[in-house]
Amino acid sequence: MNISGDNSSNLVAIAKKTRLAALKLSVSSTEAKNQALEAIAQALESAKDQILQANVADCQTAAAEGIAKPLYKRLQLDEYKLKDAIAGVRDVGKLADPVGAVQINRELDTGLILKRITCPLGVLGVIFEARPEAAIQIAALAIKSGNGVILKGGKEAIRSCEAIVKAIKQGLSATAVNPDVVQLLTTREETLELLKLDKYVDLIIPRGSNSFVRFVQENTRIPVLGHADGICHLYIDKAADFKKAITITVDAKTHYPAACNAIETLLIHAEIAQDFLPKIAEALQTQNVELRGDERSRKIIPSLPLATETDWETEYSDLILAIKIVDSLEEAIAHINDYGSKHTDAIITENAKAAETFLALVNSAGVYHNCSTRFADGFRYGFGAEVGISTQQVPPRGPVGLEGLVTYKYQLTGDGHIAANYTGANAKSFTHKDLA
Helix, strand or coil: CCCCCCCCHHHHHHHHHHHHHHHHHCCCCHHHHHHHHHHHHHHHHHCHHHHHHHHHHHHHHHHHCCCCHHHHHHHCCCHHHHHHHHHHHHHHHHCCCCCCCEEEEEEEECCEEEEEEEEECCEEEEEECCCCHHHHHHHHHHHHCCCEEEEEECHHHHHHHHHHHHHHHHHHCCCCCCHHHEEEECCHHHHHHHCCCCCCCCEEEEECCHHHHHHHHHCCCCCECCCCCCCEEEEECCCCCHHHHHHHHHHHHHCCCCCCCCEEEEEEEHHHHHHHHHHHHHHHHHCCCEEEECHHHHHHCCCCCECCHHHHCCCCCCCEEEEEEECCHHHHHHHHHHHCCCCEEEEECCCHHHHHHHHHHCCCCEEEECCCHHHCCCCCCCCCCCCEEECCCCCCCEEECHHHHEEEEEEEECCCCCHHHHCCCCCCCCCCEECC
């Protein structure tokens, strides 16, 4: 489907269909939603060969067009990634239903009962670059949380996304859940039109580069959930265990450097820098990591290229790491809060007080002690999957799973109660009694 000029009515029609299907889904039973998820998992397994073949074609085209290496890594979908994504669908099915939870059950007066109950957001618009397995994760979370979803993958992943969504819809067609709850857009023009559909879309979730997320945030009136940067830090405290520090640093940088939870800056306390820096540099360079250091680092290892102000502000998404020596825990925290993106930052230390201070004062969605930043992931948190990672100050923060895709409504039930009886000289009093 292509949209040009004033021909946006096609997308409006799709959005209306998605909203109607989502309305029905919002009152579906947990059993019906879980059956739909299992049907999706089975359909994806049956379509494995077609999905992987489509991804090979996407990768070949992207390589021919000179796609950036980090984006190419995200685009690649092998049988192991696909297997993990399908396992994630089933994991979402095992999670508690987030819809219909009673958060408040309160008697305001005799016979006047207030309840606050969780409910779906409505329709999600999720725009993502590369990483086709995101379509699987997002569709599963949307269905379990009772939401419709309009997916827009990057042009580099078009064949992969089409094969995935085709399988999802085939799976849903044999269940009580209308396949219209999941839609796929394929052109840039559709992205621009999607951002205008504030009447039909309740939340936009962009997943991609800094510039891409900023573009989305600046071109829609629909609420946006997402993060623009993944500038993560690892601070090696003076009380760090060197063995732990080296193992964790190598994992946080090299396990999957294209991921937004990989570290981009390594901070080292000055008291241990003379001993630690050569050791970690050797370990990282063995893994082909390009190191850049500040002036103090270069006094220890003169061969290091000089890190500039730009390096502290850069998400490399590659085997590149900037190193800075700091004089104190406080200086490390200040650097992170100044240059970080509020994604995930970690401290390596055996000093419990230093760890406590770091965890309390670093203003990020994820703050870790003695472990890799690579754990910042919805699947690893036990969410089954994630629709994205939010670095905003208000909830939801960090990896966003089911709980971030529901809102709530207040239900008030009375028996002829009127507000006038609770004002004036003979005003009735509220009981405000919480019920079991």
